[in-house]
Amino acid sequence: MPGRITTHGKRLAALGLHPRLVHLLVRGGGGNRLAADIAALLSDRDPWRYRPGQARPADLGLRLQAMASVRERQRPDGGADAGKIRQLLRLSDRLYRQCRQLPHDDNTLSAGALLSLAYPERIAQRRSSGEGRYLLASGSGAELPPDDGLAVADYLAVAHMDAGSREGRIWLAMAVDLAELTSLHASQVRETDELNWDEPRQRVVARKVTRLGALQLSVRETQAPRGAEATKLLLQAVRRHGLDCLPWNDVSRQLQARLSHAARLEPDGGWPRVVDECLEDNLEDWLLP
Structure with missing residues (x-):
């Protein structure tokens, strides 16, 4: 009945996630382990350790790689916190089980494409003015440090960023393929x-x-x-x-001068005013025809 939540809606509400992440899981389809991992990552704090003097890399893919390593009982590469990763894996497993009954999508979406489903207004295109500067689909600007590994990507799906006075700082994102973007967001x-x-x-x-x-x-x-x-x-x-951009020649200017001289000699003779200022003000009358 209209106005009543469906069984499917109740199942999604039980996930206890932000609607953006629920949308990601639903579009990812049942049995999508990658979608569950991304939703788990974005629902908690960044598992990448902070190290004084070193900026955290923005690439969400590095966190996904760390999750895959710990899942295979291997030590995660880079600066990921293994304990925090194990917590995220438990959350991911729960989300995966809860979403198994969702319809399966025949298309295998990349991690970047899945991320863009949650934040479509933050799909970002690199500006021509240099590495690390982006325009978002929303019309806002965003930036990465030029030395970040993602700063050369043409298109990004941005997960986390803050607002700056001119351009926001991107903290978490993934590179995404343009063809996949245009197909997914057709x-x-x-x-x-x-x-x-x-x-x-x-x-x-x-x-x-x-x-x-x-x-x-x-x-x-x-x-x-x-x-x-x-x-x-x-x-x-x-x-x-100005009129100088037109193909004037000596004959044109001489005609203009003779007409202006005639108008001065015979003010009531009905001669057209052809000084440059009048011509520029009345282009529709003489140039357009």
């Missing part, structure tokens, strides 16, 4: 046709742009544009650069 991907003025080439260009939130995933130039919108951009460019 319902949020938008393709639009856009017209823009290309300053280096001094022309209007038409592009087909694919976006995920604030992220520009791909740009493809299409057929040369026509119509009112393209003309508007052309006129804006002329106003921005």
Whole structure:
């Protein structure tokens, strides 16, 4: 009945996790050990030991590797706390058992893709301005230290970060493949046709742009544009650069000078005002046609 929680909903509520992590487990499907490990990791404090003078690596994959090592009764590499990892494994096992009855997904999602399900607004794209600087799907900025191992990844799924005055600091994330992202989040991907003025080439260009939130995933130039919108951009460019950007020649300027002289000699003669300021103010009347 509407308004009543289903048996499936009760089972999910019994997990006792944040709804984001529950969503990760549900989309991961029953029997997904990796999804259970990620949910366990994100539900507790970071098992990576703090060492004075050393920044914790942001890669969540290192924690997952440590969990896999301890599960195989091996010593975890790096700075993971083995005792804390064993606690997380017990939580992961419980989540795994509770989720076994969920429908199985035929697709095997990577760890980064699973993480992006919990935090889709934190899918991050590396900026062209340098390593470690990212734009989030939400439109916010984020950054990693340039020496962090993830700082060269083109796309990240971000789990934990804090807000900065300009860009937030990423603490936990995973690299993720663009093709997997666009497939997994296809319902949020938008393709639009856009017209823009290309300053280096001094022309209007038409592009087909694919976006995920604030992220520009791909740009493809299409057929040369026509119509009112393209003309508007052309006129804006002329106003921005001044009349000298037009193909004036000596004959053009001489005609302009003669018309201006005639207007001065015969003020009531109906001569058009063709000084540059008037021409720039009335481009639609004389240049557009």
